[in-house]
Amino acid sequence: MSRIKCSFLLGVFFVLVSVQVSAQLEKGQLVDGIAAVIGDEIVLESDVEEQINYAKQQGSQMLDKCKVMESILINKIIVHEAKRDTLIENRSAAIRENVEMKYNQILSQFPDERAMLSAYKFRTGFEMKNAIEKIDTDQYYGQAKYQSITMKADVTPNEVTDFYNTFKLQLPEVKDEVTLAQISMYPKLTEAHKEEIINRLKKIKQDILSGESFESQARIYSEDPGSAANGGLMKNISRGQMVKPFEAAALNLQEGEISDPIESEFGFHIIQLERKAGKIYDARHILIATTPNNDEIAAAKKELDSIRTLIMDGKMTFKEAAYKFSDDKRTKFNAGILTNNDGSDKLERISLPPTLGYQIAGYNKGDITEVYEDEMNRRKVVTMVKIEDSIPAHQLSIETDYDRIKQMALNKKKSEMIDKWVKERIPHVFISIDNRYSNCTFEGDLQKAILTK
Helix, strand or coil: CCCCCCHHHHCHHHCCCCCCCCCCCCCCCCCCCEEEEECCEEEEHHHHHHHHHHHHHCCCCCCCHHHHHHHHHHHHHHHHHHHHCCCCCCCHHHHHHHHHHHHHHHHCCCCCHHHHHHHHCCCCHHHHHHHHHHHHHHHHHHHHHHHHHHCCCCCCHHHHHHHHHHHCCCCCEECCEEEEEEEEECCCCCHHHHHHHHHHHHHHHHHHHCCCCHHHHHHHHCCCCCCHHHCCEEEEEECCCCCHHHHHHHHCCCCCCECCCEEECCEEEEEEEEEEECCEEEEEEEEEECCCCHHHHHHHHHHHHHHHHHHHCCCCCHHHHHHHHCCCCCCHHHCCECCCCCCCCCEEHHHCCHHHHHHHCCCCCCCECCCEEEEECCEEEEEEEEEEEEECCEECCCCCCHHHHHHHHHHHHHHHHHHHHHHHHHHHCCEEECHHHCCCCCCHHHHHHECCC
């Protein structure tokens, strides 16, 4: 089992695939489209194809169909065992409640629902929501089991050194990296501008009360890309899911009632409560975003530039300014430091967003950029960035990259723990593979357990 890879680390459960399970399967029962059965978990042929396509998109070399199937089988064994583990909390209800939110987040990236369903190759929204729920469930259980198996994993300094000496010729070169801190501020709208937006919404509300439908007005006027095309409708909203001003206003309404304009971090809304049942509700809304005009942007630039001067003059540190003035909730409590998906503050220059990469070009360690316009959470911001560190491309070494090498050594130990655990569980899990994979050669213990039909 030495070559088994724990593909949770590669994010295999983040791929949207169409998975529908309509009945419990008996052992050995294979129907058209099912590639494998692992306990009461199934693998569809489309799952394998989607994993191969995902690997291609990520630049992975793991394109052999047999190896992809082997990786999926290992993950399914972990998920199957995790669902039987009474120490792992059953979060099915919470996962189900989050499906609608995730569906709407994906929808917001498309002009309409039909375009989204076509892009992801689903026939209906119901089918896609089922897929999201299945993926999130597998991801939750798989990660929970992975963490429980590896929670005691650790490496000593000697083990880090041994790992480095063994694999140093295979370790990758580090590309040009930077550590960056930023302060971003949303331009403030003038009271006159806010009043103009409020009056627009009051006029829309009056038109609805006079006979226009909320749905048609939302399609025409709402600036929420996730719901406007759907007549402003958001279904199965869980309490706590929306920003507080929105939720407070929605839940204070009677069904069918329309709120006065309310302000949230996204702009001004009017809301119509459609249905309320326990902790779930449906609502329509019309959003007018608080898009600043040129004068408001100029005023924000001037304010942030004055903060920059205080920092440059030594009257305030960048960390203090980030905490006091930044509107970026991700970084203001962390000295403004930007991090990547794995939490590291070392960012590859080549992977930076184009605007950010352009703005820091030519600056050195310790420099602070001029104030510039940018976007954050689909809203205009003014930003300045400090170059905390600049690291030229180099080969990994124990002297300069100890923490990174330590993490690699730890990941290897965790992978070995997963290998050992899976090897012990394989004899106790029913595994059946469709005969289209009869020519595949899997890892020894896995191969022995498979009943090819």
